[in-house]
Amino acid sequence: MNFHDLKLFEAVVFHGNFTKAADAMHTVQSNVTARIKALEEAFDVQLLTRSPRKVSLTTAGEKLLYYSKQINHLLDEARREIHSAGQVIGELKIGCIETTLALKVPALINQFGEEYPDVLLEFKSGLPGDLIQDVLHYKLDAAFVSAPIDIPELEQRHVKKDKLVLVTAANTDIKTALAAKAVRVVVFDQGCSYRARLEAWLNAKGIGRYTCTIMNTMEGIVNFVEAGVGISVLPEDLVTQFYSRRKLNTFSLGRGLDTLSTVLIYRRNVPMSAALKAFVALY
Incomplete structure (x- = not known):
């Protein structure tokens, strides 16, 4: 097993299909199939349920996906931090409920952009529940959502009322x-x-x-x-x-x-990148 196997595993889960995952990861289907089989042998469990049209996660697969996302996220952050040489650089994906997108984001982009011009901010609007799940599953670095939030895995900062x-x-x-x-x-x-x-x-x-x-x-x-x-x-x-x-x-x-009240949420269980620390510090 290697870290790339976990990337392939996540791609299969995301696309629900070995062929689509292979295309997305620029490899062949036989390689994806072999690497997933190697993962299952390494953990001695079935991770995916196969059907002619799609694949789905088993209970064991759901657990591995949770840890895989943390591992890959930490590796990506480590690469960025090592190559940043102390600079605040990189990319942040931030979720917003639509009113926050209208009322807060334009000024936020201006303020953050002036202080940290080498950080690319990408915003996504959505409903609070969807944004929370995206933060928990590492699809977003942080999100503005409505309070109250009572989820142990999430940290939160009050933004406005x-x-x-x-x-x-x-x-x-x-x-x-x-x-x-x-x-x-x-x-x-x-x-x-x-x-x-x-x-x-x-x-x-x-x-x-x-x-x-x-x-x-x-x-x-x-x-x-x-x-x-x-x-x-x-x-x-x-x-x-x-x-x-x-x-x-x-x-x-x-x-x-x-x-x-609106709060800014982000994951509690992983180290923050320099860019996310700078963003959170605005509040």
Whole structure:
């Protein structure tokens, strides 16, 4: 067994297919098959369940994948640190919920870029649950997500606290929206913190049934709310900074539901690169 075997193993898991993994790793399928077999013999377990169309992890395979990601991550970091000669260089992959991407990232790129011009920042937007999993599985170095987070493997830094507001079309107030036969909401998919707050507010009002229009962008939510399709919950700063000229009304959610904290999360169980240390130090 060697470290490249683990890279091949991860490629097979990622692609779910030996042929695709071989293409991605610039080798032949027979080599991938042989190296995976060697891994299984080394650990004396079956790591993958084979089928004609795809492969999947066994329980033992899931455990090896967890450690493989740590090993390969540490090796990559070691190479970067050894060749950096004390400089803060490299690449950081950062996840963001979409409002953080709009409100915080542009200024963040400017500030970090001025201090550390040799670090490439790559941002990915997504739902909090997906971003958390990406950090845990080494797909992201860190992520901005909504608090609270109670995961032992993750460290967190408080970033900011947002005030949340109900948002309706300009010609609609909350009483009118709730008086409709079918209350309609415009939200992100399950896992969105703003959607969870809106649903909690509706439940507190005794409204357990409502029609959801699910969007995948902030612009889409604002457009549909403005058109009167439904109501939503958004950060007040987002509405005032980016959508003040749109035909929207905002209303209070009430105490207990109207604030949401954002934290920066990163892995606790591995050493941080110089670039990640510098990024975290901003907070």
